[in-house]
Amino acid sequence: MANHHSEVAVIIGGGISGLSCLNAFLDRGIPAVLIEATHVGIPKMCGEFIAPPAVKLLEQWEIGPIQEIHHVEFRARKNKFNMNFSHYAGGFSRSEAELLLAKRALNKGGIIKEKTSIDKLIPATEDLPYQLELSTGEIITTKTAIFATGKFAAQQTAVSMPYYGIKLHFDKIVSPNRLLMFSCLNAYLGIIPINNTVSNCTCLIKKTSSNKILDKNYFYELVQSNDGLQQIFQSIDLNNAKWLVGHAPEFQLKKNPAWPNAFWIGDALAGIHPAIGSGFFHGILSGILAAEYYASMTPDLYHHESILLAKKKLRYSKLIHHILLSPSLGTMVLPFVKKYPGIVNWLLEKIHFA
């Protein structure tokens, strides 16, 4: 059994946040190793909207080409509200973004261990480093651990999944350069182009008391419940679409243990409601901040700042999430925001969206 002491930072989890963090470490000339339980780039339940500040960060790393999104249209029943982004947002396949981030990191000398999970984790103390027993039999000790494990906790605990998620890629551009957001009863969905020919549609559906089997029929029922969706999907052949159907977790700040020199990033720090499409930005930014605070040896400051940022995002994302889950609320709100569009811009600025 190999056993070595490592002074390199260890990142656990190879999603957007872990891979961004790895790149941020390497950009600062700090060696880091990333451990991913599955493969980088495997399909996961998510939307593919990239908020404007995240587009800027990814483009600095030459990740792309990202489909430019200049407008968003919200629809609740017969009401519509359009707005323009002051800097364009993006549409991009998340799998592709992860693969390109991994490629960039490997070119810069980063180490990525795929199909490797943590079988046992002994947390660090003030005197002793973390001890990570990997599924390969290797044992890594490190003073600093960066947790980018997404919805999963650092140690195996059950995750509550109060939502269903349905995601599909289909060969048609419904509205170029535009995100379409539909508010339905107990559900919302977004449609966005992710390249010149393919669109992504992701729905978040609140689980209700009915214990139905999770399948594509949820999607067809949603489409039937909304005139606008019916119009869009009547001319699209979904037989060739790529589907992903699954469960989605609670969106909230995680209760993470106060281990020394631990950095929690992305969804491992907080799952942000998809209503504001800011999860990737939160993952990328927290990954970059972790590298910065690691370099200045101030993990406690990171902890403080990252929690403040996440709480702010959660406050706004929760509000918009609840409005989108209720078309009757949306119907009340949309005429008001149409009259005072400045309020929406203010809100978007607040959540790093514009």
Ligand SMILES: Cc1cc2nc3c(=O)[nH]c(=O)nc-3n(C[C@H](O)[C@H](O)[C@H](O)COP(=O)(O)OP(=O)(O)OC[C@H]3O[C@@H](n4cnc5c(N)ncnc54)[C@H](O)[C@@H]3O)c2cc1C
């Ligand atoms: C329905 C839905 C729609 C969404 N839409 C959008 C959107 O349009 N735009 C947006 O910005 N955000 C969206 N989000 C949020 C976004 O998907 C997440 O914020 C983002 O994917 C989180 O990335 P992450 O790297 O933190 O976690 P993940 O992508 O979940 O990555 C975590 C990784 O850690 C690995 N891992 C876990 N445990 C271990 C272990 N013990 N050892 C090794 N590896 C481990 C996993 O295999 C996984 O690859 C959406 C979310 C949902 C649920």
